[in-house]
Amino acid sequence: MPLSDSDRTEIEAARAETTPTRRATVPTLEAMLFSAIPVLDHGFVRVVDYMGDDAAVVQAARVSYGRGTRKVSEDEGLIRYLMRHRHSTPFEMCEIKLHVKLPIFVARQWIRHRTANVNEYSARYSVMDREFYIPSPANLAAQSASNRQGRGDLLEGDEASEVLAMLRADAERNYNHYERMLNEGGADPSRRGLARELARMNLTLNTYTQWYWKTDLHNLFHFLSLRADPHAQYEIRAYAEAILDIARAWVPASCRAFEDYRMGAATFSATMLAALRRMLAGEPVDQAQSGLSKREWAEMMAALTPPTPG
Structure with a gap:
């Protein structure tokens, strides 16, 4: 991830500055x-500022005047209760600001999350850098035959080389x-030159x-x-995984609850639960008898199947 000398100087100056605070x-x-966490070939994520912590979530839920005197285990228990029962406003009391460098196509996918404040580098006023995302061979895949939004098997040999060469040459x-x-x-x-706001279209x-x-913590968790x-698409997932590591460092108790009740959990519909209760009672139930579509049945069975070791 190449940073310019001016970038490094700016980052080091920001890291060297300290300010006393009561917050x-x-x-x-x-x-x-301020440290840049590398993502993809030229991208990064770095934390610029934040407000609140796990105690702020607890404080908001209890509407207390201070950080409280309860045990950490009690605070974590409350956080887990809030996450489990889908309370959102206490998590909205924490906010984080990130500086992200990312390919334009990832940014256009990311911006669909309309729950953040965003200010993007403007190619109307500044010249874009000569930096392009070129996938590694391990992430160069064909279109999936069964999923319109997904990838299939990896491209190999001459076809992979040709695609990579075209991506570089076109950029x-x-x-x-x-x-x-x-x-x-x-x-x-x-020549006078074309206006920047027009030239960028190329x-x-x-x-x-x-x-x-x-964004706030509630909406950050939704994004993650x-x-x-x-x-998720690999390229945006790479950024999300870097941000998840940041969240673990920032609000560890909230993040543990999020990973237990959201990331690592499965949601069953009322019809799924009814079928599952019949199965637990010893009744033989197949897809045709369950009231579920083939896709819903497959999703439920996948959630109930233990993961393959390794």
Whole structure:
């Protein structure tokens, strides 16, 4: 993940600065502040600021004046109760602001989560960097034959090499044309250059952009439940997994509850529960007798099947 010298200088200056405060801080997250966590080939996630911690969730639920005197185990028990029963507002009392560098196509998928404050690098005012996401061979897959949104088997051999070469060549060619259209600095005195807001349309979607993304803990968990899921697209999942590690450092008790009751849990419909109760009572039940569609039946059976060891 290449950072420019000015980027490094800015990050080190931010990390060196300290400010006395009466607000709650989290030492494990303080240690991560401003540091860039690498994602993909040129991307990163870094924590810029945050507000609140596990105690803030408890404080909001109890509407207390201070951090309280109850045992940590009691506080964690309350957090788990709140998560288990889908209470949301106590988790909205915590907020985090992230600086993210990501490919444009990932950003367009990410922005569908309309529960955050976002400010993106503007190619109307600034020139985009010559940086593109090129998948590793391990993530270069064919279209799935059974899932319109998913990937199938890996591309191999000459086909994989050809695809990677086209991705690189197209990104480089379009960026070269972008630079020529801009004519920054009057490289060609005979031309005025196209406006930045127009020239940017020629960039490929694997070009990297950056933004600040601020959200509360409740909506962060919702984002992670979808994007850190094994079924999510690999590229956005890589960012979600980095953010999940940040959440573990920031609000460990809340994150444990989230991973138990959301990430690692399964939701059964009323019809699924009725079929399951019949099965537990010893009644033979198949898909046709369950009242479930084939897909619902398959999903329930998958949730009940122990994971394969290793």
